[in-house]
Amino acid sequence: MGMSSLTEEQVIEALGQAGYRITQSRRAVIRVLLEDNGFASPSELWERAVEYYPGIGLVTVYRTLDLLSRLGFVRRIHTDEGCHGRASTRLGHRHHLICRQCGAAVEFEGCDLSIFLARVSGETGYLVEEHMLELIGLCPECR
Amino acid sequence: MGMSSLTEEQVIEALGQAGYRITQSRRAVIRVLLEDNGFASPSELWERAVEYYPGIGLVTVYRTLDLLSRLGFVRRIHTDEGCHGRASTRLGHRHHLICRQCGAAVEFEGCDLSIFLARVSGETGYLVEEHMLELIGLCPECR
DNA sequence: GTACTTGCAAATAATTTGCAAATAT
DNA sequence: ATATTTGCAAATTATTTGCAAGTAC
Numbered sequence: 629m630g631m632s633s634l635t636e637e638q639v640i641e642a643l644g645q646a647g648y649r650i651t652q653s654r655r656a657v658i659r660v661l662l663e664d665n666g667f668a669s670p671s672e673l674w675e676r677a678v679e680y681y682p683g684i685g686l687v688t689v690y691r692t693l694d695l696l697s698r699l700g701f702v703r704r705i706h707t708d709e710g711c712h713g714r715a716s717t718r719l720g721h722r723h724h725l726i727c728r729q730c731g732a733a734v735e736f737e738g739c740d741l742s743i744f745l746a747r748v749s750g751e752t753g754y755l756v757e758e759h760m761l762e763l764i765g766l767c768p769e770c771r
Numbered sequence: 772m773g774m775s776s777l778t779e780e781q782v783i784e785a786l787g788q789a790g791y792r793i794t795q796s797r798r799a800v801i802r803v804l805l806e807d808n809g810f811a812s813p814s815e816l817w818e819r820a821v822e823y824y825p826g827i828g829l830v831t832v833y834r835t836l837d838l839l840s841r842l843g844f845v846r847r848i849h850t851d852e853g854c855h856g857r858a859s860t861r862l863g864h865r866h867h868l869i870c871r872q873c874g875a876a877v878e879f880e881g882c883d884l885s886i887f888l889a890r891v892s893g894e895t896g897y898l899v900e901e902h903m904l905e906l907i908g909l910c911p912e913c914r
Numbered sequence: 915g916t917a918c919t920t921g922c923a924a925a926t927a928a929t930t931t932g933c934a935a936a937t938a939t
Numbered sequence: 940a941t942a943t944t945t946g947c948a949a950a951t952t953a954t955t956t957g958c959a960a961g962t963a964c
């Protein structure tokens with residue numbers, strides 16, 4: 629959806645800005661997240677991060693994912709089976725579109741649900757503050 | 772959203788139709804799910820199911836939840852923290868609206884996303900087959 | 915009576931925590 | 940030099956499985 633992709637340097641930059649140190653482990657996790665066009669579990673990410681920084685431990689992957697989540701660069705992917713997959717994300721309000729066959733994940737933005745949300749709000753009396761939307765389907769290759 | 776609520780008998784009926792046996796354990800889990808107006812983890816449900824059927828084991832709660840999920844009477848609730856909560860649901864395509872304060876969960880249906888989905892489909896080349904939408908906010912009491 | 919279900923204990927899997935050693939600044 | 944970060948091992952938590960005993964039909 630016409631998005632310039634996020635670069636490693638942008639994430640590193642933000643880490644520094646926020647006062648965190650730039651370590652080899654963190655670089656490895658960031659690199660793996662960004663080079664992936666789908667989503668992966670912490671241990672899958674770890675297996676791949678080892679190639680960039682052999683000494684890295686699984687625990688550090690967990691900790692780095694938490695950190696990047698807090699900074700808004702990582703998001704959980706929720707599927708029927710679970711919510712353990714993580715994908716990189718650009719900042720802001722975005723959603724993922726996931727291929728059920730190959731797992732390819734594409735981000736999209738600009739979901740205009742306002743009319744629908746207003747209706748739900750009116751009918752339930754809830755104040756709707758956030759929403760989580762994920763689309764599942766087949767990517768162009770898998771169709 | 773103007774829905775007649777699901778009753779224990781309806782679920783029991785469906786279980787029987789599908790060839791499963793009606794046991795005390797299953798009744799207890801169903802009752803607990805239905806009397807709850809929010810969502811709960813398997814172990815929370817278990818703690819409460821014990822009051823209806825003291826001998827019930829946690830494993831049986833897991834198995835019953837799986838069974839009811841397959842039949843479409845239970846759905847996972849996905850929050851930022853995880854996807855372990857389960858809530859009862861009526862059959863069909865529905866979504867949950869959850870109070871971030873007290874956890875109250877309301878179901879709604881009739882999400883009209885077709886125009887939006889067509890747009891995403893066109894822009895990405897994906898065939899969009901399903902979607903998962905969950906709304907988070909404040910219920911009338913917690914506002 | 916028979917096949918389905920259950921509870922228990924044990925196995926597996928996922929995640930978190932304490933802490934001394936390593937490292938980024 | 941110093942505070943942050945790391946890896947390891949261990950603790951915790953969540954979920955699944957094998958199997959003999961129990962139960963619905």
